[in-house]
Amino acid sequence: MTAVPRSALATNRLKRLAGFALGLVLFYAPFALLIRLFGLLSPASAAGTSVADAHGACLRMPLGWLAQPWMWASLGNNALYWLPIAVLPLAAVATGPLFCGWLCPAGALPEYLSHAIPDRFKFDFKKHVSIVPLRYGFLAGILFVPFVASSICCSFCNFTQMQNVVSAASGNLSGFAFFSSMGLLAAAVWVVPLGLFTKGGRGWCLFLCPAGTVMGLASWASARLPWFPRVRANASLCSSCGTCSDVCPMRAIDVDESDQHTVNDHLCVQCQDCVGTCPTGALEYRRPS
């Protein structure tokens, strides 16, 4: 493998870190500026019934309502729910899941923490399991389960865990109360085996985030349309060095039988760590040629 241009990688990771800080301010209490903006459009918010925190970007609840038609009225009187249902997936159609790669602190926290652990101690899911069918299977399960059993609750959600971290860090001591029982176990799984000890650090994003999976599906479905940019590989420039695959946090670089590297649109979050590090410039964030 050729040497990775580490300065380009570090620069891109710093830019993304600034994006995640922005995401924290936009989506998470005590700031939640974007959630508050959507809340202003909502009669439910005006009545003081909406909570201005990461729950405003929750896709799991509207998905669960497929089995609870009496809840559909919530979609009419609370503009907040259109953020995860429509705005984020449509943005993923237009640009790819930039939210995941550049704004989501819940994905970023374990990813950045994992940089502290040497790669030899990490498990590379890509080498051992079929990530894409597992990912869609978990999403289908989350859609299916409310019809036959209990809905999967907030404690399984990394948005909730991240909100609890931010609440606790910003002085709201009730945030600590959630780190007990199931909350503690879910947070531990999110950060330790699926974060610190996962190659790329985004194991939870790979398998268990319904919002990320829906955005990945939207991105894949629209990737071939001529208007929308994605990270794309130019096969004629690829030297098959494997640098892109090594730095990809989502394990989204596939290698075909002729050793050419391609981007898996189901998984790619358009973070562009690979773009700056490719020694031959074979990867670009661009429209289809």
Next chain:
Amino acid sequence: MSAVSRENVATFFMAVGAVGVTGFVARVCPTGCASCTTCWSALLPAGTAVASLGLAVAGSAALRARTAAHNVVKRETEVQSPDETG
């Protein structure tokens, strides 16, 4: 491997089953509150979730290893067959 192979379909349904088992256990949890946050009874669905998700991932790994072994045997057979028939 085609995009929709038997391995991928089996993996998909293992993941569906893992979430299904978790949802079922959450429903029969003694508290029945379905807000598994601070309640220690919720360790039952939480433990089930971790175990079933782990099993789905392990099942996917086993399926992939089996498919890879099958493909090696198939390739070796294809390479040997011209000599055998020639």
